[in-house]
Amino acid sequence: MKEKRKHVIVAGGGVAGMEAAGSLAEMGIRVTLVEKGEDPGGHLLQWHALFPGRRPAEEVRKYLRKRIAHENINVITRTTVEKVRHHGHEIIADLSGGTEERADALIVATGFDLFDAHRKEEYGYGIYDNVITSADLEEMFNGKRVVRADGSVPSRIGFIHCVGSRDEKVNNNHCSKVCCVTAVKQAIEVRKLLPESEVFCFYMDMRMFGPYYEELYRESQEVHNVNYMRGKVSEASVNINNRLVIKVEDTLAGRPLKMELDLMVLMVGMEMSKPGARLAEASGLNTGINRFLESADQHYGTNRSGVAGIFYAGTCTAPMNITDTISHSRSAVEETVRYLGGR
Amino acid sequence: MSEQKANRFGFAINRSRAINYDTSDRKVREYVTMREPSFRLCFACGGCTATCTAGQHASFNLRRMNTYIRRGEIDSLREEVARCMLCGKCLLVCPRGVNTRNVVATTAEALRKLDRNEL
Amino acid sequence: MKPEGKKRIWAEYQKEIPDDHFFYVRSCIRQTFFAGSEQHFLKILREDLGKDVFEDPRHTTCTGIGYHGDVVPFETIQTVVARHFALATEAGYKHIAISCVTSFGIYSEILETWKHFPETLARTREDLYKATGRTFEVPETISHASDIIYKFRDEIARKAKYNLVDIKTGKPLKVVEHIGCHYSKMFPKYGVGGAEFPHVLTGMIEAWGGDVIDYPERRHCCGFGFRQYLVQANRGYSLFASRKKFESMEPYQPDLIIANCPGCTMFMDRWQYTIKEIDGITYGADGQGIPVLTYEEVAGLVLGYDPWDIGLQYHNVQSLPLLRRMGIKADPARRFLAKDGTPLPEPANLING
């Protein structure tokens, strides 16, 4: 008698979920990929060009689309995984709309939410016309037009690091890891698009953790004349010409500094995604002090939930870049397959 | 005395600019840390100094002051501490949740005690 | 500027302001600086709005200036404030109306301290009992006097005889608001609209027809900063801070500044004279200076009270051009006459005198 084919549910169709689904399908496992949005892709759908090499994000999107175009994968969109529970050896996922899906294992790949910049009131996002987030800027890059609200071309642009990260005032003490290098990448792109412009990054620490990141930082100074100032911007306001006025300490000069900007870009951080948090709460999955999912072991078990048959992939466990998300996702698949084989 | 001698030669012996961590006085740091433990959390972002009213017109810098406390640079500290107006604006900014206003108040208290040999 | 963004923030910082029955605690300096201001607060509340406001003559200063000047310890000021609460308890009041931003900041700080460190509350109860034999209830709410005017701003607008509008051009007056550091910078949730985009004065200005100016140094301190003006040699710091604000608002040509705090009102008014003496600059349209009024004075004008009863003549920057713009008739010759016609001392060096 032929054994019944194994079935795995992947909750969340971002980079992590798509890569996991593709790898599992390749091994002959049946996959149901459940994505909350209109299409799979997650945050990658919004990005224009990717650090460190500034390749078009479309290249990676294409790779992932191809990865899930497999007969073993059934993609369900506009559907949220609300709860995961056990029924003997079986895993049951309750989906939005009241249906359920049964499987042998489940991979949580619910990703992250961008920090809501309105919450840093002192920066005036949603109030001042020319305060945007890093995600808004990606959208401008997609349209190939970086302009102010009135359509004019900005001549001085400031990138504000750590917005919503490393800040106990918004209850996020963690570092979001990718926003420093995103700022460097975006600063370069702005300089290339608007060669007349002056660009400043306001940082507390430059965290260039990945391969080629420090090199990108260096290139931004050497080739693109991006300026760096060490200090946390304390507030922004506008003057009569509707230019932004920011206050910061130039900590290296040791003096407070005031500067006018035409456009201010807030480098918003990563937070545990809300639908992911709901899923964790309903299913009794542990979360850490940073509110992301807490893995069974920080070193050799980051894909394990501690609950049999439930595994983690990608930024639902911590901020990471695409490279690490894909590696993490593959190791989640490895853990899952091992689990299925051992039963 | 030494000034006069220097004048006779037309030059003086330069003093060390280095912070000598082994001879500096860290009693103030201990006092402030004990009374306001959040002091230890400062990561020198300068947010407080950027927003500070006093720092706009005087050489007052709360971020630098925190460093002086940590390093035991008492003379530099003395100059700084008197300038804070205790307005509390910096409290609003600090991403590390340092009770900045109380750090200043406690430092002033520590210096007074130091002068009275009570530390 | 997107107004909906500000409304979103205002909705998040709505504090409870009671409707009636206030225990009023006066400011120790306001009655000398702007003689008619507190009087008109009481008049407006009692006569125009029909509210019950109770005052106890045994109420004293909160000692806030001493506290910020490093001469009154925190334990002492907690006991002084506790005594005020004891007077309110005795009279059966649960809602405190505070007439000064410095006091308000101190009350907020004390209430927060008691909340987070209950042992300090126990200690204060003990100290007060030992010193005076009094006991007290912690009040249910604390409101700054401007919170209360804010709450009734629309009612005042319905009774308005004048608006913050230039009657010749029909255009709204351009008004600068200044809330004062201790109103909400230490504890944003105690202030209407929080600390970054406070609504307390903005709400009044808009309700009464004016346009609020949002200028770059709006959040900056006026320079009152106790430790600065208390030492004469340090007053240059204080002046610097005020001038920074004037320079920043200058391009907007404001008609009026409304301030929340006695110290701010006083310094932003008197420093205009000092800056004129030192630097030869007078701010405001046509170099006439910018009148700096309290919220009750403005409410009084809107309700049609006589400007000289309100006490506008005792500001350094005189308000005659502003009154003309608003269409308020006021005889300048009567400015320094008492009710019975006897002449009052005339201050020297007035701007627009």
Ligand SMILES: Cc1cc2nc3c(=O)[nH]c(=O)nc-3n(C[C@H](O)[C@H](O)[C@H](O)COP(=O)(O)OP(=O)(O)OC[C@H]3O[C@@H](n4cnc5c(N)ncnc54)[C@H](O)[C@@H]3O)c2cc1C
């Ligand atoms: C501004 C910015 C720029 C970046 N640029 C780069 C770059 O240039 N290069 C790079 O390497 N990395 C970049 N990154 C990082 C990159 O975006 C992440 O590594 C990647 O998106 C993580 O993928 P993910 O699948 O873990 O999460 P996500 O992309 O967040 O995907 C999670 C998916 O799960 C869905 N979902 C959530 N909960 C549920 C649920 N309960 N049920 C069903 N579906 C659910 C969501 O709708 C979403 O589609 C950037 C990040 C930011 C913030």
Ligand code: SF4
């Ligand atoms: S990566 Fe950089 S900008 Fe992002 S939170 Fe960390 S330090 Fe701040």
Ligand code: SF4
């Ligand atoms: S409390 Fe002191 S250090 Fe903080 S902003 Fe005010 S003056 Fe500056």
Ligand code: SF4
């Ligand atoms: S804002 Fe806080 S963390 Fe930053 S320098 Fe000031 S005290 Fe330190």
